[in-house]
Amino acid sequence: xxxxxxxxxxxxxxxxxxxxxxxxxxxxxxxxxxxxxxxxxxxxxxxxxxxxxxxxxxxxxxxxxxxxxxxxxxxxxxxxxxxxxxxxxxxxxxxxxxxxxxxxxxxxxxxxxxxxxxxxxxxxxxxxxxxxxxxxxxxxxxxxxxxxxxxxxxxxxxxxxxxxxxxxxxxxxxxxxxxxxxxxxxxxxxxxxxxxxxxxxxxxxxxxxxxxxxxxxxxxxxxxxxxxxxxxxxxxxxxxxxxxxxxxxxxxxxxxxxxxxxxxxxxxxxxxxxxxxxxxxxxxxxxxxxxxxxxxxx
Numbered sequence: 654x655x656x657x658x659x660x661x662x663x664x665x666x667x668x669x670x671x672x673x674x675x676x677x678x679x680x681x682x683x684x685x686x687x688x689x690x691x692x693x694x695x696x697x698x699x700x701x702x703x704x705x706x707x708x709x710x711x712x713x714x715x716x717x718x719x720x721x722x723x724x725x726x727x728x729x730x731x732x733x734x735x736x737x738x739x740x741x742x743x744x745x746x747x748x749x750x751x752x753x754x755x756x757x758x759x760x761x762x763x764x765x766x767x768x769x770x771x772x773x774x775x776x777x778x779x780x781x782x783x784x785x786x787x788x789x790x791x792x793x794x795x796x797x798x799x800x801x802x803x804x805x806x807x808x809x810x811x812x813x814x815x816x817x818x819x820x821x822x823x824x825x826x827x828x829x830x831x832x833x834x835x836x837x838x839x840x841x842x843x844x845x846x847x848x849x850x851x852x853x854x855x856x857x858x859x860x861x862x863x864x865x866x867x868x869x870x871x872x873x874x875x876x877x878x879x880x881x882x883x884x885x886x887x888x889x890x891x892x893x894x895x896x897x898x899x900x901x902x903x904x905x906x907x908x909x910x911x912x913x914x915x916x917x918x919x920x921x922x923x924x925x926x927x928x929x930x931x932x933x934x935x936x937x938x939x940x941x942x943x944x945x946x947x948x949x950x951x
Contacts, residue, residue, distance in 0.1 A: 654911055658732075659700040660879040660890040662707035663689060664714040669736055671765045673801070673854045677708050678894055682882040686719040692880065692902055693727045699907050702730040702754060707879050708893050712739035721747040730754035734798075736762035737779045745782065748793075755794035757850070760816050761801040776819050787845060796840070800852040820849065858891055858936035869928050869939040874911065874920040886910050888919055896932050 664683040670676065684692075693703070703724070705711050711733050714720060724731045725747070733748075734757040748756065763775050786793050797820060801813055817828055824843050840848045856862070873889035880886050884903040885895040897919070900910035910916065922929040933939060 654699065654908075656700045656878055657876040658702055658704055659696055660704045660707045660877065661689075661692065661696075662709060662880060662882045663705050663711060663717075663720050664709040665707075665882050666713055667708070667710040667736075668713045668738055669710070669762055669766045671762050673761075673765065675857050675859075675893070679881075679883075683714055683716070684720070684882045686716050686723050688884075688903070689720055690723045690727075692884070693723065693729060695902060696880075696907050697727055697729055700729070702732060704732040704734065704890075706732075706734040707881060707890050709882070710739065711735050712744065718743070718747055721750065721753070725750040725752040728752055733757065734759060738763070738775070740778055740782060745785065748782075749786065749790045751790075753790070753793060755796065757796040757798055759798045759800065761799055761813065764813055764816060765801070772816050773819065776816065776823075780820075780823055783847065787847070791845060794846045795848070797843075797847075797849045798852075799849065801854060856937050857893060858932050858938070860896065860931055860935065862935040864931075864934045865937060865940070867928050867934055868926055869923075869933070869936075870926050871923045871928075871933065871936075871939050873923060873933075874916060875923060878907075878911070888916075891936060891938055892932065897930055 662684070664681075665677045665679055666681045666683070667674075667677075696703075705720070705724070711717055711720075712735055721731070729752060731753050732755040733753070737758045737760070747753075758779055760776075763770075763772055783795050786795065799813065799817065820826075821828055824847075826843060828849070840850045842848055871889065877889055878886065879888070879890050879892060880902055881895050883895075884901045886899045886902055886907070887895055887897050888899065897915075899913060899916050902910070911920075918929055919933075928934045928936075928939065
C-alpha cells in the first residue's frame, strides 16, 4: 500500500498555545535524528511525500537542522507546517534543499497568541524568507494559511485583517477580488508557487465530544496515515493523542501495521461510509471530507 501523505510528528511540543488547538496531553517527546532516519527508511517506499507535522512546532525541535538533513538524504519530498515565529536565517539553507517540497505558514497562530502585538516584524521575517525562496527555490510551494474565517469569509479578529493587508500590500493583490468561498475553494494563487489558503476553524475530535453519527468517509488509512513522535501509528493527522493506536513503527513494519484487524476494519468502513471508531464518530472534519470524496471511492 502506498499513501499520498504520511504525517510524521518529529516533536509534540509547540512554542505557542493557540485557542483553536487543544493542549497535547502526551508527555513531551522529540524524535531523535537517528530514529527519524530509521523510520524514513521503513516508510519511504510507502508514501509520495512526508509532512513533518501532526502536533508540535517543527522549529521547536532542538535538532531540527539534523532532522531536515536526514530527510534530504532520503530524497523524499518533505512538507512542513509552522507558525513561523522561530524561523531564522540559519534555517534558510536546509529549507532550500531540493527535498523540501512545501512550507505552510499558519499566520492565524500569531494574532491568536499576540492580539495586541504589531505583526509587521513577524511577517517581515517570513516574507524575507519567501522572497529569497522565489530566487533560490522557485519550485518550492509556500502557503500562507489564514484558517480563522467566519461564515462571512472574514477573519474573526481585527489582527487578522492587519495581516491580510500586509500581504496584500507586499504582493500588490486584493483578497476582496478573489471572491473567497471556502466551501468551494480554499487555495488562491498569489504568484509562482506562492498561495494563500483560507479556511474556517475546526474542532479537534475528542472522545468527550458528542457523537455526530456513524456514517461518513475519510482519507485516513487510504490516502494518509500518521506517526506520532514516540512511533505510535494512527489513522490520520487529527488523532493527536494516539487514541486509535494501530501499532508502533519502531517495533513493526508499516505493512504489518496497516494489515491488522483494526486497520482493515477502519479502512473498509471509510470506503463504505461507516465510522467504526468512537473518535471518528465525534470528528466534525469527517463531514468536510465526506463532501469531497467520490461516491464510489476505491
